[in-house]
Amino acid sequence: MRAVSTPTDQPPPQPSPPTDPAALLRSRAYIALLVMGALVGIPVAVFSYYFLKAISRTQQYIFDTLPGDLGLGTNPTWWPVPVLMVSGLLVALVLYYLPGTGGHKPAEGFKAGGATLPSEMPAVILASFATLALGAVLGPEAPLIAIGSGIGVIAIRLVRKDAPKQATVAVGAAGSFAAISTLLGSPLTGAFLLMEAAGLGGGMMSVALVPGLLAAGIGSLIFVGLDNWTGYGTFSLAVPQIPPFGTPTVAQFLWAIGIGIGAALVGTLIRRIALLLQPVVERRMLLLTPVVGGAVGLTVVLFTETTDRPASNVLYSGQDQLPGLIEAASGWTVGALVMLAVCKGMAYALSLSSFRGGPVFPGMFIGAAAGIALSHLPGLPMIAGAAMGIGAMTAALLQLPLVAVLLPTLFLQADGVNLMPLVIVSVVVSYVISARILPKLPGDPPAETVTAPSRQ
DSSP, X not given: OOOOOOGGGSOOOOXXXXXXXXXXXXXXXXXXXXXXXXXXXXXXXXXXXXXXXXXXXXXXXXXXXXXXXXXXXXXXXXXXHHHHHHHHHHHHHHHHHSSSOSSOOGGGOOOOOSOOXXXXXXXXXXXXXXXXXXXXXXXXXXXXXXXXXXXXXXXXXXXXXXXXXXXXXXXXXXXXXXHHTTTTSSHHHHHHHHHHHHTOOXXXXXXXXXXXXXXXXXXXXXXXXXXXXXXXXXXXXXXXXXXXXXXXXXXXXXXXXXXXXXXXXXXXXXXXXXXXXXXXXXXTHHHHHHHHHHHHHHHHHHHHHHHOOOGGGTSXXXXXXXXXXXXXXXXXXXXXXXXXXXXXXXXXXHHHHHSOSBSHHHHHHHHHHHHHHHTTSTTOOHHHHHHHHHHHHHHHHHOOHHHHHHHHHHHTGGGHHHHHHHHHHHHHHHHHHHHHHSOXXXXXXXXXXXXXXXXX
């Protein structure tokens, strides 16, 4: 009797041979990809520059000028509440009626990878502008990455409508590099952020990064040129006047462990609050997003009423306020710093749940404020507390340990190298603890279980 062939009798499909990075580098297609990446960097950088400028100018007008124009006096304490309610309503309308999700949901962590479709671009731009310009506690980095990717996709489709998917993704990534290149202080920082967030690795990592680095370099040149032309600024992070730091001590290493533990607990609490609220708000978006915006405004009112400090310390991402906080740290009392960290953290958790923006800068600001508050205790210099707080909180919130070490190191410039051992300890402690206690995120794979061997 002849055996009948079944699907299980067929040999398994053979995996396709791996791509040779060296051969790819020598190909004409790769040279064309580099040229395309360089060209995309120009419009992306120009758009990003004026997008950030428009956000900053709108913030200044709405919070500093508009109340006076309406006859309400100068900076009324209650003003952030209605403004943030309007922000919530605008964001909800955009997310409800326009295609796409308005970019990544910030409560689910920092994400980079994939290409933004042109049809999703209006929602990303409008939702992030309504979020950032009207004072919600999120940053511009995630929207810029999505917008840069979308511009890259549009550019390659204009050149070649039938471009392969890999080329589309690569040019979109180059656009993201160009958009983020100067926001974090240097193209190198942006490269580390995107590389770690996207999970790039292996022999193809450098091949994939080179077009993005070229686009980032072009973007940086464009930013510098626009700064010279407009005199507006380059939006880069830097603290020009900080006290010198000497050699780390044993006491400071102990502090690094403690700050890492504390940041993991606080960062996880912020993420848990945001993730619990997010599905509730999404079910009745048009009603509840303005309510969340009003709650963010109330945390701002609480801070200004209890500390007599400007509302700008709690409003916004904290990117522009962070250098001033560190430079003027001696003028803050412990109580005011604690209220700042608490109120900023509350506003941040609420904003993460419902608005659209990036999670990087608010976490840095909260970590710095908490670290400066702890520096009033023995054995912890102010600048060391700020650096460890920034690194540990970034690790807890983003789960990107390399970026968490790099950001405070470059941000604090001259002190960065001496502070690096302390920052590394605080980042590692925070990263390991928060990874164990963070809530499960949508799309995460099921946890692997290890079965003990049975005893015969």
